[in-house]
Ligand SMILES: Nc1ncnc2c1ncn2[C@@H]1O[C@H](COP(=O)(O)OP(=O)(O)O)[C@@H](O)[C@H]1O
């Protein structure tokens with residue numbers, strides 16, 4: 181008797197969309213990954229999470245998720261539902277079709293969560309995958325949670341003697357209780373302007389620069405619309421330098437790319453439009469013009485910062501290069517990952533192509549799960 185052909189490829193569940201304000205950016209990244217992943221090696225199951233949190237089976241169509249200024253892609257609720265394995269000893273992914281029929285889709289080898297922001301990059305989804313006993317790409321529960329929360333990222337970095345911009349954290353409760361006290365504290369501790377940002381957001385959503393008490397009030401309201409706490413911090417003057425980190429193989433030290441630079445016209449900052457919509461508002465230069473000593477210092481700090489937040493898999497480490505040296509702004513444990521994003525660009529300039537990078541991330545995810 182002839183055995184039926186078994187598909188020898190690894191099954192990768194690509195998860196994208198999600199409940200955060202960065203839903204569309206995640207879809208765009210998924211489009212990039214779907215277009216570039218090695219189909220001879222991997223069988224891809226695209227699972228889109230709608231903005232209200234439904235897990236749906238999506239068509240394997242990279243073009244449907246392209247991002248441009250006229251079109252922010254989203255996950256359309258097509259009525260299908262994904263059912264995860266029913267115990268930690270099963271790997272069976274099931275789909276319930278829109279008409280209610282259900283059938284097994286595949287035996288999962290690894291989940292690739294390409295999700296930015298809350299409920300995707302913050303440890304919650306990672307916790308679900310841990311409970312299910314499924315291997316996954318990227319940072320674990322703690323690293324994701326620390327990296328998502330700018331207050332705790334900075335607290336942990338400061339403990340490792342890594343420079344961060346001085347900040348205070350203001351909760352919705354504190355703001356509701358006594359606005360004047362918050363404004364007075366900022367005036368006492370900082371010079372104008374200051375930056376105000378939600379503790380747990382991304383893509384510059386809710387980030388603003390405030391030059392006086394009146395604009396500070398507006399900025400705090402805008403930040404608290406995204407989260408229940410905001411950071412108010414010293415506005416730094418310097419170049420915005422970023423680099424990409426991959427975890428080491430087999431317990432080795434993290435690998436750090438060359439530097440990239442975000443160049444924005446003077447007087448502006450790297451806001452949502454500059455990041456994704458307005459092609460003239462910012463340019464990504466990679467490799468950035470730095471001395472060998474500066475690159476070495478940046479790489480040392482990036483590696484330290486990655487380990488400090490308990491990073492695994494990957495992260496992008498963002499710095500300001502000020503007159504007094506490198507200051508870490510933040511770490512992103514699932515950075516923008518379209519082929520033109522900084523993370524893949526930095527690796528390309530360091531000798532790793534986009535498809536190779538995807539391959540490397542999956543390999544690291546499988547290694548972590550061993
Ligand atoms: N303390 C600061 N000083 C100067 N610019 C800042 C500061 N904080 C943020 N920015 C600007 O705002 C952008 C977005 O802020 P960031 O903290 O990186 O939030 P996000 O997670 O949304 O990317 C940065 O890329 C930078 O241009």
Ligand SMILES: [Mg+2]
Pocket residue numbers: 383384498510
């Ligand atoms: Mg940022």
